[in-house]
Amino acid sequence: MGFLWYSRFLSHHPYIVLILIFVLSSISLIVPLSVKRFPDFSDPQLGFEARGTILSQRLIAWRNLIDSASSKKYFIDNPLEFYYYLQEINLKVLAQMMPLFFVKYGNVTNVKNL
Known part of the structure; x- marks a missing residue:
């Protein structure tokens, strides 16, 4: 009713x-x-992330490879570049340690006795 x-x-x-x-x-x-504004669909991968799938694992591996392949990272395509980088680091470390060495030991001519 x-x-x-x-x-x-x-x-x-x-x-x-x-x-x-x-x-x-x-x-x-x-x-x-x-x-509200309409979403921008000019880049189809923007906002797309396939979590937990083979595609997402490949995308993550690809990004990690690209990040690691840049200069002064772990993975490089030119071994000489990494060698020069290590030499540069060693020179900086030695330059920092040399004043401390001379303050502690003085002017040492025979390094083997240390």
Whole structure:
């Protein structure tokens, strides 16, 4: 008996119900489109990450390889570059240690006795 008024209103005024549904549907469609921007689909990989799949493992491995292959990292494509880098580090360390060495031992001519 509670819905008797709805059926009576629907049978006597169907156009009002249709107009009301149309207005509410239009508002529900227009408001989200006008408030928020559309997403940019120019780069299809942006925001895409396949977690836990073979594809994601390959992408992670590829990124790690690219990161490691840059200069002064663990993996390099030119061994001479790494050799020169190690020489540069050794020279810096020696330059820092030499003043301490001379302060501690003085001017030493025979290093084997140390």
